Amino acid sequence: MSSFDPIQISASEIASAVNEGSLKAADVASSFLQRTEDLHRDLNTHVFWDKEAVFNETEKQLDYIEAARRAQKHLPLAGVPVAIKDNIMAEGAIVSCGSKFLQNHRAAYDATVIRQLKQAGAILLGRTNMDEFGMGSSNENSAFGPVRNPWNRGHVSGGSSGGSAAAVAAGMSALALGSDTGGSVRQPASFCGVLGLKPTYGAVSRYGLVAYASSFDQVGPIARNARDLARTFDLLRQHDPLDATSVDTSPFEKTEAGLERPLKGLTIGIAEELLAEGLEEDVRKSFYESLEHYKALGCIIKNVSLPNLRHSIPAYYILATAEASSNLARFDGIRFGVRAPKPGISLKELYGQSRSEGFGREVKQRIMLGTYVLSSGYYDAYYARANRVRELIRRDFEAVFASGVDMIATPTAPTTAFALGQKTQDSLAMYLMDIYTIAANLSGIPALSQPIDLDRKGLPIGLQLMGKAHHEGELLRSAYQYERYKRWSERPKF
Amino acid sequence: MSDTSVGQSDQNSKGPLAKYEPVIGLEIHCQLSTASKLFCACKTDFGALPNQHTCPLCLGLPGVLPVINKTAVDYAIRMALAVGATIRERSVFSRKQYFYPDLPKGFQLTQYDLPYCEHGHLTLDNGRRINIERIHMEEDAGKNIHGDNASYVDLNRAGTPLLEIVSAPEMHSAEEAVDYLRKIHAIVRYLGISDGNMDEGSFRCDVNISLRPRGATKLGTRTEIKNVNSFRNVEKAIAYEIMRQADVLDSGDSIRQATLLFDAASGRTAQMRSKEDAPDYRYFPEPDLGPLYISSDRIKAMAALIPELPEAKKKRFQDDFNIPESDAAQLTEQVELAAFFESVVAKVDGKVAPKIVANWINTEYMREFNNRQSKWAKPILSSDALGELLRYLGEGMISGKIAKTVFEEMLENGQSAKAIIDAKGLVQISDTSEINSVVTDIIAQFPDQVAQHRAGKPKVFSFLVGQVLKVSQGKFNPALVNSSLKDALDGDARNS
Structure with missing residues (x-):
């Protein structure tokens, strides 16, 4: 293989060719470097x-x-270019987290996921733009x-891992790492027509991921096909003694090994109550069509109820902001980052x-919302209560999975990528973009977004599959066979 | 619990204590002597160059995660067991949030509403039981250094493991508070979980104190004196604060809840912040750690490592060596001292009563030890050397007076007891004919005193013994002098 199309070639094809010697890693790197140079x-x-x-x-x-x-040692990602979300530490790189505060901050160490890659x-090919500290659903909150959106420049990429997706x-790399706190891998993947996985909480090390909301954050891979996604997840899923929340x-x-296993008999649950307001007609239509395809693949579709999921957004915005x-x-101007330069203060x-100068709106x-909900006198009414809601949501999932359901399907987002600037003045409308994705972070279960269609404007539509804890294998093999x-x-098109 | 009795020496005191009863609680901060910090692998050594013992974690760099030090937890379990406390199977670290340059993460990890340990106790010398409400683990902060128109931050200490040991407000005098503090100090030293070094700040305490009219049961408003770092300062700070609060109450004012600092130089407390300025720490469970689980197997394993503790050792010393409680208490206050005593007792091999060994160590030896600011790692005199000296005393080779002279010589020139005794000819004289001849001389020299003795004045006998010993320059065996003189005086009486 001497020439290839960067936007079509898969990570597994690159790795095989490099391992065999039919493709030089240096050529792959140059090719993707040039494409990034041209398009970024x-x-x-x-x-x-x-x-x-x-x-x-x-x-x-x-x-x-x-x-x-x-x-003759076969590396699973030999020569594969990977773009890294700018909140993951890679020694020597500027890790800005999309914030002016850290625009001069060079990482002192490698995150565990970087070491694994x-x-x-893998070849690390650049740091990707993101909503500041992961806070956003459109990438419009980046200081940079x-x-x-590669499908339509007038539209958002989704966020917060918008640059990675x-x-x-756009074929600037075969893979990317993002991080997902409330949908930040899945929603931009959906908006950009690629696949994104939010692993089970604790499956992938968070060491070296700049924390937004520690009990929600997971690093997740983004890819153009399910095999690449599975392979990347397989090598990231590893116990890390440096992360106390990492599991054995x-x-x-290995999920890649199980991709071919038939889907026959797998039960997919759908919760009609989630599919009411705010869901775009094209998205709804494609969602139901995709379920028909899953039926054709041997899956059973079953109606389920997740009554507490309607509280996901308020619970999330209390706990995550806290x-x-x-x-x-720690971003206080003392040891690193922006320091107000005025003398004598x-x-x-x-x-x-x-902090006023360094942080965006x-x-x-x-920060203010989170400070408020933890304040003495408000803790029980907000933080403690939201934690109880979180527990109820967890139990909703447990009950559904215990009833013989293997996966739950929703659209990844209620709409396709919206126009730039359309929602920046309305926090609530923006927060509603995460209505389907947040529940997986609240309950710690794995969830995947896969592209299923284009809407009438030619923008990608994503399907979300949520699974039982540590059952990423089912999500990945479903996406693969689909x-x-x-x-x-x-x-x-470019 | 009996909370109405008062401290031993206060009942008769005049002044404020006649009118008010102090109620005192202590929060002791004790640094655990683990090799590494509580949540990272950095060293905990004191005295390194600023920021030498730091890493991305204890610098609070973005992206780092805490991992708990298992040895610190093991030490904490031992402390809980030593004070008969209950250990929670599941405890939780919380984030205590505030901004300060010596706090790199913007929060301190500490156990808040679910500490690993509760309901311990210990007994004071006066027999009162003091309850320990809770013990929890936490990380220390760093240190701000101010100078030459700038401020500096040293994070070497940031993240070192601490135990906070919180007593119930059940002490009623400075003496009780100091006794309690000494007992906790002894326990951590016995357990080997802390060096207890107060000068370096690895053992310090906050004192909570309030007054109430004698006979009242309701607690008064308290003040908290922060970071007092010596036994003496605890005593002084409490004494001062009792006086101050009593003055305020006597003038008809009320005490305002506040945090105070004690200035050792002036002996006064001064307000650091009032209750109104108390920060809202916005505690919440540390999501990066998850709960700490302590299994019963782990507790059992730690129980097997608990050495004999001060109370038990004191009782054993009293029983096995037949020494008074006060001697035993003194000997067992420091674990090294107790071991030193036992080692000397072994060395004298029964030639000297343990009571005498105890006296020697508690008075002669410890006086010099303290005067010379000695350390147990390299004491002024080894237990072998002291044992040898005391054995000669027991065997009658030297008298007690000579032994003290030899002891001083040993400290000065480092020679062995034997070498000094030989070189100076200090061997005790037990030759009865030599003794008898001096006794005869003395009786002849002091006819008046001999007459007084015969008239029944008891003190005169000692005077005569002293005269005989003086002639011998202290070398005569005092027991033989005694019997010789007695024989001579009684014999004369019979002859006349």
């Missing part, structure tokens, strides 16, 4: 993009891949400007001015 300005997918610097960074990894090839032979959709993953089968207000306290002023709003059955290979 238009789409604003990357932050601090510096082609030369990234190219130089790849050298050591190219040597490692070459040495493995000579030793390097070990697997919004990401534009758009980069994969040794009992779990954690965020605390997680972001008091310590209190130093904190106030640094949405981040400030969430995409082979449907032969859906739409790509944005």
Whole structure:
């Protein structure tokens, strides 16, 4: 294989070709580097993009891949370019989290997921734009400007991992890492027509992921096909002694190995009560059609009830902002990041001015909300109560899964990618974009988004599958068999 | 619990204590002597260059996650067991949130509403039982250093493991509070879980104190004196605060709840912040750690590692060595001292009564030990050297007076007892004919005193013994002098 189409080639094809020696990792890297160089300005997918610097960074990894090839050691992601969301630590890189506060912050260490990717032979190709600290659903909350949707530049990419989803959709890399706190991998994947997985809480290490809401955050892969997604997840799923919430993953089968197993007999639950207001007609139609395809693949569709899920959004915005207000306290201007430069100010002023200047509007709003709900006198009414709601939502899922349901299907988002600026003045409308995705983070279960169709405007529609804890295998093999059955290979035009 | 009795020495005191009963509780902060910090692998050594013992975690860099130090938990379990406390199977670390430059994450991890340990107790020397409400684990903050028109932050100490040991407000005098503090201090040292070094801040306490009219049961408004770092300062701070509060109450005013600082130089407390300024710490469970589970197997394993504790050792010393409680209490206050005593007792091999060994160590030895600011790692005199000296005393080779001289020589020039005794000819004289001849001389020299003795004045005999010993420069065996003099005086009486 000497030439290839970056937007069509899969990560597994690249890895096989590089491992065999029919493709040079260096050529792959150059090709994707050039494509990113050509497209990133238009789409604003990357932050601090510096082609030369990234190219130089790849050298050591190219040597490692070459040495493995000579030793006939097959690396699962040999030579595969991966874009990294800008809230994941990679030693030496500027890790800004989409924030002005950290625009000069260089990472002092590698996140565990970065170490895993390097070990697997991946080539890190750039840092992707995101909503500031992961707070947003459209990527319009980035201090470095919004990401534009590769399918239509006038529309948003979704968020907060908008840069990662758009980069994969546009063929600037074969894979990307995002992070998902309330839908931040799945919703942009849906808007950009790619696949995204939010793993079970604890399945993938959070060490080196800049925390937004610790009890919700998971790093998740973004890919253009289910096999690539499964392979990446398989190598990320590993117990990490550096993360106390990481679970023992040794009992779990590699998901890639189970992709071919038939879907016959798998039961998919749908909750009609979730499919009422705000759901776009095209999305609804495609959603039901996709269920018909799953039926054709042997799945059983069953109506289920998840009565407490209607409280997901308020519960999430209390708990996640509470954690965020605390997680972001370290951005105080003392040790790193923005410091208000005025001389002769008091310590209190130093904190106030640094944080006022460093943080954007949405981040400030969430810090204030989170500070409020944890305040003495309000804790029980908000934080404690929202935690009880979280427990009820968990039980809703448990009950449904205990009744013989294997997966629950919803649209990933109620709409397709909306126009830039359309919702920036209305926080609530923006928060409603996560109505289907938040429940998986509240309950810790895995969820996947896969593209199923285009709407009448030519924008991708995503289907979300949620599964039992640590049953990512079922979600991935469903998506895999669906995409082979449907032969859906739409790509944005350039 | 009996909460109405008062501290031993206060009942007769005049002044405020006649009118008011102090109610005192202590929150002790004790640094655990683990090799690494509570949530990262950095060292905990004192005295390193600023920020030498730091890593992304204890610097609070973005993206890091805490992982609990198992040894710190093991130490904490031992402490709980040593004070007969209950250990929770599931406890929770919370984030205590406030902004300060020495607090890199913007929150301190501490156990808040679900501490690992509750309901312990210990007994004071006066027999009163003091309840320990709770013990919890937490991380220490760093240190701000101010100077040359700038401020600096040293995060070496940030993240070192602490136990906070919270007593019930059940002490009623400075003496009781200090006794309680000493007992906790002894326990952590016995357990080997803390160096208890108060100068370096690894053992310090906050004192809560209120007054109420004697006979009242309702607690008065309390003040909290922060970070008092020596036994003496605890005593002084409490004494001062009792006086201050009594003055306020006597003038018809009421006490305002406040946090105070104690200034050791002036001996006064001063307000740090009032109740109104008390920060809202916005505690919530640390999501990055999850609950801490302590299994009964783990507790059993730790129980097997608990050494003999001060109370038990004191009783054993009283029983096995037949020494008074006060001696035993003194000897067991420091674990090294107790071990030193036992080692000397073994060395003298029964030649000297343990009571005498105890006296020697508690007075002569410890006086010099403290004067010379000695450390147990390298004491002024080894237990072997002291044992040898005391054995010669027991065997009658030297007298008690000579032994003290030899002891001083040993400290000065580091020679063995034997070498000094030989070189200076200090061996005790037990030759009865030599003794008898001096006794005869003395009787002849002091006819008046001899007459007084015969008239029944008891003190004169000692005077005569002293005169005989003086002539011998202390070398005569005092017991033999005694019997010789007695024989001579009684014999003369019979002859006349």
